[in-house]
Amino acid sequence: MDSQTYLDLVRKMYEHPKRYGFFTKDEISDALNNYRNRIELILERAENESRTKDAYLLSSMRYVAKSVHRQNYNLSLCETAYIYSNFTEELAIESPVEPWTYYETINDATTEKGILNLPPKVILDKLSPAHKRLLFLTMKCAWEIDEELLSRCSLSLGIPREYLFNLIELTKRRTERGWNKAEQMNIKLHALWIRLRVLEFRLETCLLNEEKEYILCSLKRCRERYARLLEKRCHRRSAVSNESISQILGVPKGSIDSGLFYLRKHVDSGRSLEDYRKLG
Numbered sequence: 001m002d003s004q005t006y007l008d009l010v011r012k013m014y015e016h017p018k019r020y021g022f023f024t025k026d027e028i029s030d031a032l033n034n035y036r037n038r039i040e041l042i043l044e045r046a047e048n049e050s051r052t053k054d055a056y057l058l059s060s061m062r063y064v065a066k067s068v069h070r071q072n073y074n075l076s077l078c079e080t081a082y083i084y085s086n087f088t089e090e091l092a093i094e095s096p097v098e099p100w101t102y103y104e105t106i107n108d109a110t111t112e113k114g115i116l117n118l119p120p121k122v123i124l125d126k127l128s129p130a131h132k133r134l135l136f137l138t139m140k141c142a143w144e145i146d147e148e149l150l151s152r153c154s155l156s157l158g159i160p161r162e163y164l165f166n167l168i169e170l171t172k173r174r175t176e177r178g179w180n181k182a183e184q185m186n187i188k189l190h191a192l193w194i195r196l197r198v199l200e201f202r203l204e205t206c207l208l209n210e211e212k213e214y215i216l217c218s219l220k221r222c223r224e225r226y227a228r229l230l231e232k233r234c235h236r237r238s239a240v241s242n243e244s245i246s247q248i249l250g251v252p253k254g255s256i257d258s259g260l261f262y263l264r265k266h267v268d269s270g271r272s273l274e275d276y277r278k279l280g
């Protein structure tokens with residue numbers, strides 16, 4: 001291989017890095033430093049074996065660039081794993097300080113009354129049993145409902161969108177504490193899952209037996225805690241209780257229970273809810 005050919009290729013790569021698959025000129029330097037023998041072999045094959053020299057060089061160097069990207073990614077992953085693996089378990093699952101920590105949670109009855117310009121009882125008296133059950137379900141899913149679904153529910157129920165929005169907001173205000181607790185548990189689960197992945201990666205790349213034993217112990221404790229939190233979340237109830245819906249709408253709690261039970265019974269049995277398809 002002629003050294004001039006090698007220099008010409010280097011010059012072309014520095015002039016047009018992205019054409020050869022590199023994001024920066026630093027990556028070209030890494031390729032020349034770590035894959036020089038491979039590049040020389042590519043040039044030799046391009047001279048002796050390939051009919052389309054330029055096309056062969058272009059495609060081959062793009063594969064070299066992919067190797068550089070993979071190497072840099074692995075280095076970054078190792079550094080991240082090393083940093084996180086030295087966190088204590090308490091620090092890894094510690095919840096961030098929430099903005100509502102110092103927020104006064106005492107309900108202001110005057111403010112809540114001002115949210116709804118019409119008592120819910122007036123609206124409920126005009127709804128059919130099927131519409132009432134749909135309203136109960138909408139309030140039960142207050143924390144999951146989005147703008148599009150809210151508009152569809154408003155149209156199906158025949159309730160002004162602004163009024164239904166205020167009803168949902170009032171439900172959220174009453175149940176914010178329970179929802180915050182559920183979110184804290186989700187944050188802990190996510191942090192534990194990340195820690196599990198990092199510890200598993202460290203275990204695969206570790207060479208020292210003593211360190212492996214330490215990682216295995218940490219991994220065991222982390223898995224046990226993750227399993228406990230998952231089990232706890234399985235038994236967690238909805239942030240919006242039937243009692244809170246009953247208090248907001250001013251109807252007996254038994255009506256809420258029976259209405260939601262009717263919906264769940266029909267869904268669990270596999271029967272189609274024809275009435276609610278007509279509503280939507």
